[in-house]
Amino acid sequence: MSEMNLDDLSNQYFDVLKELGNIGAGNATTALAQMLNSKVDMSVPQVRLLEFKDVGDLMGGADQIMAGIYLSVEGDINGSIMFLVGIQEARHLVNKLMMQDSESQEFTDIELSALKEVGNIITGSYLNSLSTMTSLKMIPSIPYVTVDMAGAILSVPAIEFGMMGDKILLIETQFFDEIKLSGYFILLPDLEGYKKILTSLGISNI
Amino acid sequence: MGQIIKVGMADLNICVSPDGITTLGLGSCVGIAIRDPVTKIGGLAHIMLPDSHEIRNSTNIPKFADTGINELIRQIVAKGAARDRLVAKIAGGAQMFAFQNTNSNMRVGDRNVAATLKTLKELNIRVLAQDTGDSYGRTVIFYPETGDFVIRAVGKPEKVI
16 A cells, blocks of 8 residues: 555445544534533434535535634644534534524634634544544644635645545534534545554555 | 636636636635636636646646646637737635644645746736735636626625726
């Protein structure tokens, strides 16, 4: 496996990623429930490998306004992780966390900070489960947040994927508390990182 | 009023007046609009990366500034535009997250803009206007009829360059 290209992923590899996504999102849901102090359910995550030009459509159009939380990852794996939710859902999470009832489309600094924390905890628990399964060290950076058009936010991971291939891999998870929350995880190890994750799980020939 | 043709990420297309052409949510990517003001044939490319030579798997032509712009011009000229009349406008190349400012490797928005300008200069195509950089996404609509390049951003008034 000297040269690896994300564009020709095997089914087995895809299944592994799906399972990783499933467990990671499960942990993230638990963390979210604890943070919000309420019951949160989760649907089975969908793992998707998409052409760049189709990415925006999945989220309801590349001009949909979303909140994106981005953390870079260091340690045994180098790369980044991103969590995206729609602006309505982000508003719902922030309101719940701050025990308020705002309907504003804009976020104050303190609300953005709360959003960062949500993203931090969700992605942190996601990484934790991945790290435990693979025995690989993954240290996330501080979270960075932006509220903007889906396409614009996604250009950041897409460009990173773009250096490796022509598709982007994302994991779609739906959470339910009072409302349905669709969240998207984009886990982005560099190519070396993919190899390490798979090797540590005992999968060598893909 | 014509149709509005959509261009995705790492994609390009051409259009003829009265149609317009759009790409949604440009972040660190750059949108390059080119037209021939006489025949009113134009097109739009949405490039992601500066240089096809830096990447090994570089067969995706519209993904890169260098190959994408060349292909866009080829298609516009093939449609009947005059090569020496072509002019360009560009937008995008933002740094979406604050960390991108600290790490020079991550300043891909700036690098995309620089590579776009360099390629256009090498091809002798005049850049009439640009709206690039900063930290927000842009949706752009280009009308080859007038050359208007409409730019929309979240929470900002629409502008035309």
